[in-house]
Amino acid sequence: MSTPFVPASTAEIHRRWLYRRHPAGVVGPEHYELVEAPLSLELSDGEALVRMRYVSVDPYMRINQSLKPTYNELPHALDTVQTAGAVGQVVASKSAAFAPGDWVEGMMGWQTHARVHQGALRKLDPALAPVSTALGVLGMPGRTAWFGLTESGRPHAGEVVVVSGAAGAVGSLVAQFAKRHGCRVLGIAGGAAKCDWLTGTLGLDWALDYKAFESADALSAAIKQRTGGVDVYFDNVGGWITDAIIPIINRRARIVICGTISQYSGGLDVPELGPRFLHHMLYQRATIQGMLARDYLHRMDEMIRITGPWVQRGEIVFEETVVHGFDKLPATLNQLFTGDHRGKLLVEV
Amino acid sequence: MSTPFVPASTAEIHRRWLYRRHPAGVVGPEHYELVEAPLSLELSDGEALVRMRYVSVDPYMRINQSLKPTYNELPHALDTVQTAGAVGQVVASKSAAFAPGDWVEGMMGWQTHARVHQGALRKLDPALAPVSTALGVLGMPGRTAWFGLTESGRPHAGEVVVVSGAAGAVGSLVAQFAKRHGCRVLGIAGGAAKCDWLTGTLGLDWALDYKAFESADALSAAIKQRTGGVDVYFDNVGGWITDAIIPIINRRARIVICGTISQYSGGLDVPELGPRFLHHMLYQRATIQGMLARDYLHRMDEMIRITGPWVQRGEIVFEETVVHGFDKLPATLNQLFTGDHRGKLLVEV
Numbered sequence: 001m002s003t004p005f006v007p008a009s010t011a012e013i014h015r016r017w018l019y020r021r022h023p024a025g026v027v028g029p030e031h032y033e034l035v036e037a038p039l040s041l042e043l044s045d046g047e048a049l050v051r052m053r054y055v056s057v058d059p060y061m062r063i064n065q066s067l068k069p070t071y072n073e074l075p076h077a078l079d080t081v082q083t084a085g086a087v088g089q090v091v092a093s094k095s096a097a098f099a100p101g102d103w104v105e106g107m108m109g110w111q112t113h114a115r116v117h118q119g120a121l122r123k124l125d126p127a128l129a130p131v132s133t134a135l136g137v138l139g140m141p142g143r144t145a146w147f148g149l150t151e152s153g154r155p156h157a158g159e160v161v162v163v164s165g166a167a168g169a170v171g172s173l174v175a176q177f178a179k180r181h182g183c184r185v186l187g188i189a190g191g192a193a194k195c196d197w198l199t200g201t202l203g204l205d206w207a208l209d210y211k212a213f214e215s216a217d218a219l220s221a222a223i224k225q226r227t228g229g230v231d232v233y234f235d236n237v238g239g240w241i242t243d244a245i246i247p248i249i250n251r252r253a254r255i256v257i258c259g260t261i262s263q264y265s266g267g268l269d270v271p272e273l274g275p276r277f278l279h280h281m282l283y284q285r286a287t288i289q290g291m292l293a294r295d296y297l298h299r300m301d302e303m304i305r306i307t308g309p310w311v312q313r314g315e316i317v318f319e320e321t322v323v324h325g326f327d328k329l330p331a332t333l334n335q336l337f338t339g340d341h342r343g344k345l346l347v348e349v
Numbered sequence: 350m351s352t353p354f355v356p357a358s359t360a361e362i363h364r365r366w367l368y369r370r371h372p373a374g375v376v377g378p379e380h381y382e383l384v385e386a387p388l389s390l391e392l393s394d395g396e397a398l399v400r401m402r403y404v405s406v407d408p409y410m411r412i413n414q415s416l417k418p419t420y421n422e423l424p425h426a427l428d429t430v431q432t433a434g435a436v437g438q439v440v441a442s443k444s445a446a447f448a449p450g451d452w453v454e455g456m457m458g459w460q461t462h463a464r465v466h467q468g469a470l471r472k473l474d475p476a477l478a479p480v481s482t483a484l485g486v487l488g489m490p491g492r493t494a495w496f497g498l499t500e501s502g503r504p505h506a507g508e509v510v511v512v513s514g515a516a517g518a519v520g521s522l523v524a525q526f527a528k529r530h531g532c533r534v535l536g537i538a539g540g541a542a543k544c545d546w547l548t549g550t551l552g553l554d555w556a557l558d559y560k561a562f563e564s565a566d567a568l569s570a571a572i573k574q575r576t577g578g579v580d581v582y583f584d585n586v587g588g589w590i591t592d593a594i595i596p597i598i599n600r601r602a603r604i605v606i607c608g609t610i611s612q613y614s615g616g617l618d619v620p621e622l623g624p625r626f627l628h629h630m631l632y633q634r635a636t637i638q639g640m641l642a643r644d645y646l647h648r649m650d651e652m653i654r655i656t657g658p659w660v661q662r663g664e665i666v667f668e669e670t671v672v673h674g675f676d677k678l679p680a681t682l683n684q685l686f687t688g689d690h691r692g693k694l695l696v697e698v
Binding site for chain 1: 626632
């Protein structure tokens, strides 16, 4: 990064976004509150003070706001800083592992500064790729895409891979990784512009705009007509798009449940109704497997060994939509569910 | 078998049940017709003539009557003999592999006699177990239970295994095989008598009568209270019972889809609606896998090597409900969906 390093100062303001209210539907700024205080430079042994540069917004944040048990036993605590991955620069350190000026990534939350134990930080190499990629292609979304596809999807050359949410942070990577496996790939996204990007820029075999279909049956027929049937379905969205795919899976298909974003604005608390489909699993002896990025955290090095050089050589398209301004964080989270971004959505502090 | 062998004779009547009409709901006698003709003794080289003793009725028969594609591309052809597993005795042979008097099993259909190529017959050892077991514990249901549990369920000692349709031909075996793996096993069945049998005779840890519950939530709470959560769910029924289990699966649970009998009387053609649940797969990183007995046909010897001695030593409870009379076949098939039998339902010719 070319930005000159500025040491920490008590003149800085420590800004934090607190999660204040549970959303019943779509999450937005009304559920958060911005609080400010003078920055404390206090550190214990083994800790570093980090000044944030990029803060992430991710769909999982809304899962953690569900009032029912999720992958966490309890929902995100009210009146605490919104949990989030972030990238920043060490500006003071009592850790031998981190020096002022180092770039780091960690679950530092929606705040301008964080006092973090060294064990919760990952040092970044700015020479490998821009540090923002630690929240995208070389971070959690990349890990989700790589291990979800390889470990749960298990794609083979010649197979048909369908990706929903294909223009998103995870989906756009899954689609490209599947192409590298020799698969024929169909992406599903909202709007003609995203679909043009999927075929034109990402090189997918097919892209379908789900907004152009009246029903699951119509979408199903269009996918079947193009692909002949689906071997791997990488699902980021759930709901009626998933209903369209399950009846056209091939023998021994693998369905990867990476996300169900269509259900994240209420459906996790009170489930939507949809057509029962388990008989299709029987007919095709197919597998559905849920996966979470956290299960592969200890295998980050494997992913970076393989995908890092692709990123460095410019062979992977990873679009970042960067929103400028720490104050825009809750509105940007809301955009995940209502907006029209491509690739990874980030806030630059 | 103590029955004296009677050679084939043209004086015998060849009776066949033809599948005549597609059922919209529950299948029954009105969808079949019994036809009779003098028995032909004609055989080509490599063929045997078999006189049936036991003919099977199985839930999959109703799947094959669905008008939508299933595991077969086309539904069961009208005006042909109902496909079925059967056990009989060779009464004439032009095959070096089979001699008159041999007991055999094969997909010989709902008929009193069948002319069968030797490649479609499996010779039975009447000294190992009664020949009727070739349609039950040592046949397709046993294979389904064994490989469904071991290959898809992958149970471990100490885990909780829940079996729906636990008093049925497959379920009652799954439950006992799971106990042998050191699992704690809860069976779900209809009626107090079946539940008493599951705990008293089969030795399950718990049994629940689903008919005693008002809702999926109530059943779910009762299972959770007893087991603490579910590691393996072996599903024979689908529908609301499955809805009760999915929210209480444990981390990395395995759900085996062996059948969805609650949906076999119309729901395969026009799917019922049920609550969406894929988010639970995500939360628990769980797996759903469909399985069919046919995929393990080539591994029958493995199963018999392991379970055959258990059966021979009387260590496995395998109840057979034997209906007497070839003319009762369609009514007996109907009983699968409406009746109250335990274990394997069979017709003795």
